[in-house]
Every structure is written in structure tokens, then in C-alpha cells.
Amino acid sequence: MERMRESKGGERYNHGTTDPMNCPECGGVSVVEDTTRGEQVCGGCGLVLSDHRIDTGAEWRAFSSEESDSRSRVGAPLRLSVHDKGLSTVIDWRDQDISGRRLSPTRRSEIYRLRKWQIRSRVHSSMDRNLAQAMSELERLASQLGIPRPIRELAALLYRKSLLYKLVRGRSIEALVAATLYAACRIRLKPRALDEVADASRVSKKKLGQCYRLLLRTLNVKVPLSNPVDYVGRFASELDLSSRVQLRTIELLHRSRDFGLTIGRDPLGLAAAAIYVASIMLDERRTQRAIAQVARVTEVTVRNRYKELVLKLGITTAPGGSSLSGSN
DNA sequence: AAGACGAAAGTGGTTGA
DNA sequence: TCAACAACTTTCGTCTT
Numbered sequence: 001m002e003r004m005r006e007s008k009g010g011e012r013y014n015h016g017t018t019d020p021m022n023c024p025e026c027g028g029v030s031v032v033e034d035t036t037r038g039e040q041v042c043g044g045c046g047l048v049l050s051d052h053r054i055d056t057g058a059e060w061r062a063f064s065s066e067e068s069d070s071r072s073r074v075g076a077p078l079r080l081s082v083h084d085k086g087l088s089t090v091i092d093w094r095d096q097d098i099s100g101r102r103l104s105p106t107r108r109s110e111i112y113r114l115r116k117w118q119i120r121s122r123v124h125s126s127m128d129r130n131l132a133q134a135m136s137e138l139e140r141l142a143s144q145l146g147i148p149r150p151i152r153e154l155a156a157l158l159y160r161k162s163l164l165y166k167l168v169r170g171r172s173i174e175a176l177v178a179a180t181l182y183a184a185c186r187i188r189l190k191p192r193a194l195d196e197v198a199d200a201s202r203v204s205k206k207k208l209g210q211c212y213r214l215l216l217r218t219l220n221v222k223v224p225l226s227n228p229v230d231y232v233g234r235f236a237s238e239l240d241l242s243s244r245v246q247l248r249t250i251e252l253l254h255r256s257r258d259f260g261l262t263i264g265r266d267p268l269g270l271a272a273a274a275i276y277v278a279s280i281m282l283d284e285r286r287t288q289r290a291i292a293q294v295a296r297v298t299e300v301t302v303r304n305r306y307k308e309l310v311l312k313l314g315i316t317t318a319p320g321g322s323s324l325s326g327s328n
Numbered sequence: 329a330a331g332a333c334g335a336a337a338g339t340g341g342t343t344g345a
Numbered sequence: 346t347c348a349a350c351a352a353c354t355t356t357c358g359t360c361t362t
Binding site for chain 3: 264265266269297298300301304
Binding site for chain 2: 206287288289299300303307
């Protein structure tokens with residue numbers, strides 16, 4: 001019972017959002033919500049994962065459905081990718097009240113003072129300044145890579161955690177932001193190539209890789225092994241291939257995994273080669289160069305994987321030349 | 329001419345002594 | 346710390362369609 005009360009090292013987990021991570025203590029995934037206490041507790045070892053959770057439910061009671069409908073709350077949802085979670089007050093620069101009337105001179109000087117302090121207080125600590133900068137970099141990077149909102153929010157959460165662990169010390173904000181985004185994509189099974197993320201940010205691939213590994217080690221985040229199948233959808237749509245080709249590609253990848261062809265191989269190259277084979281099989285041929293470009297590997301790698309695939313899966317080249325047929 | 333193929337040399341990361 | 350190693354890249358010449 002005593003164990004239930006201890007919160008890990010003064011750390012605060014995200015409040016009011018779903019934590020996608022396992023328990024840092026036992027790695028368990030069964031998280032129990034204790035709504036009366038406002039706590040999130042690991043069902044495996046009893047560690048309190050977060051306390052002071054925000055009750056997002058209504059604070060009023062309604063006794064009829066009309067009453068329930070007539071009461072509501074408005075406002076933007078909490079967003080972790082905005083440094084103050086979108087909660088801060090904004091004082092307009094216009095000297096007008098809500099209905100557009102001009103303010104009296106005394107009122108105006110009062111608002112002027114309020115505005116000044118509001119701006120001063122918004123970014124008050126070094127941590128907030130860091131967050132503000134990091135979150136704008138995150139937005140820039142994520143929109144350049146076309147990464148959807150939920151993954152950005154997860155990246156923001158990872159960044160907030162790494163700030164708590166003081167990982168940014170001695171590293172560039174850009175590198176850590178890029179690393180959190182890369183990790184978030186992989187956690188949500190929408191992996192991007194390390195190259196791709198490094199290109200979009202001003203961070204070298206090496207730095208990015210170092211930051212990423214540090215992130216995993218320190219935050220104890222479990223990232224699923226990168227699976228070539230996860231790349232198929234994106235590559236296929238970039239190459240304008242039909243869903244038939246996608247399905248065939250996935251089938252080929254499953255079979256090649258059974259043959260042990262995937263061990264130690266770059267998943268990007270595997271996905272590329274499988275797409276190449278499937279595109280020929282289903283008569284939607286794309287060139288090795290085009291596929292290699294999309295997958296960010298070289299044609300040589302596509303060729304090598306393709307050769308292995310054809311050899312081990314017993315796919316034969318028909319006398320006609322370019323058409324391939326599987327032997328099941 | 330474009331695309332595919334293959335050889336050779338070079339690169340960065342991992343492993344084991 | 347260093348050498349060996351596997352996987353991958355780059356480059357370039359040749360063959361095929």
C-alpha cells in the first residue's frame with residue numbers, strides 16, 4: 001500500500017491525455033484509472049504513474065436531458081504541442097472592449113500594464129522558453145514531413161518528458177525535437193526514415209541517431225521493431241500503386257520473413273524490393289530507380305533484396321521477360 | 329535511350345578479443 | 346582500443362529491351 005503512494009522521482013506524467021507508454025517499473029501495460037483519487041496506477045506492480053489528473057467531466061449536475069443539453073463548455077482542447085498547452089490568456093493589442101467600444105483613458109493604461117505583464121509572464125522560466133522554441137520547431141518539422149496531429153502530440157509529450165530528465169542540456173533543441181518526432185512516428189507504427197527526418201531538420205543523421213538512442217534509454221520507451229510492412233502504404237501511394245499491389249507486397253514480406261530473409265536487413269530496402277516484385281507481378285511496373293528514390297535506398301539495394309526474394313520465394317521469371325509468377 | 333545488372337571500392341556501425 | 350565483419354552506398358561499365 002505504501003508503494004501505491006510513491007510517485008516516481010518527482011516526475012509528472014502527462015495529465016489529461018492517454019499515455020501510450022508502458023509502466024517504467026515493470027513494463028506492464030494494464031493501467032488502472034482510479035477516478036476517485038485522480039490517479040493512474042499500474043495494474044502490474046502498483047506504481048502510481050500519475051496523480052493530480054484533471055477530471056474532464058462536467059462539474060455540474062443535470063436532472064433532465066433538456067438541462068443537460070442547455071449546459072455546455074466551450075474552448076479549444078488541451079494541446080501538448082503548444083508550450084503552455086494552449087491555456088494562457090491572450091490580451092488583445094486593440095484598445096477596445098469585447099463589443100468594440102473604445103476604452104476610457106484610465107482603463108486603457110490599466111490594460112496596457114496588464115498586457116505588458118501578461119507578455120512578460122507568459123514565457124517566464126528557462127524551461128518554458130525552451131519549450132516554446134521546441135514546440136515551434138516541432139510544428140515546423142512535422143508539417144514539413146506531413147505528420148498528423150496525434151503523432152505530433154506524442155512527440156510533444158516525449159519532449160516534455162525529456163525536459164524533465166534534463167536531456168536537452170548540452171544538446172541542440174532541434175536534434176532532440178527531431179528525435180522525439182522520429183520516435184513518435186515509430187511508436188505509432190508510421191515510421192519515417194532517419195534520413196528523411198534528418199534532411200527536414202538541420203540535424204545530421206548521426207546526431208539524430210544519438211539523440212534517439214538516448215531518448216529510448218532514458219525514458220525507457222518501448223519502440224516496436226521497425227517492420228517493412230509499415231512502409232508499404234506510404235511508398236505505394238507515393239508511387240501511385242493500387243491496393244492490389246500493396247496487398248501482394250505485404251504477402252511477399254510475410255513470406256520472406258518466414259524464410260528468414262528479413263533478419264539484419266534494412267526494412268526500407270526490403271519494402272522497396274517487395275514493392276518492386278509485386279508491381280511487376282501485377283503488371284503495374286515501376287522502375288527500380290523510382291522505387292529506390294521513394295524508399296531512400298539505392299537501386300543496388302533494391303536489386304540485391306529483389307534477387308534474394310526471387311530466389312528464396314521461388315518466383316520465376318516468365319519467358320516473356322518482365323513478368324513474374326509466384327509458385328505456391 | 330532508358331532501365332537493369334553486376335563488379336569493385338568505400339563507408340559507418342557492430343561485435344568480440 | 347582495434348580489427349574483422351556484414352550491410353549498404355557510390356560509381357561505372359555492360360547488357361537488354
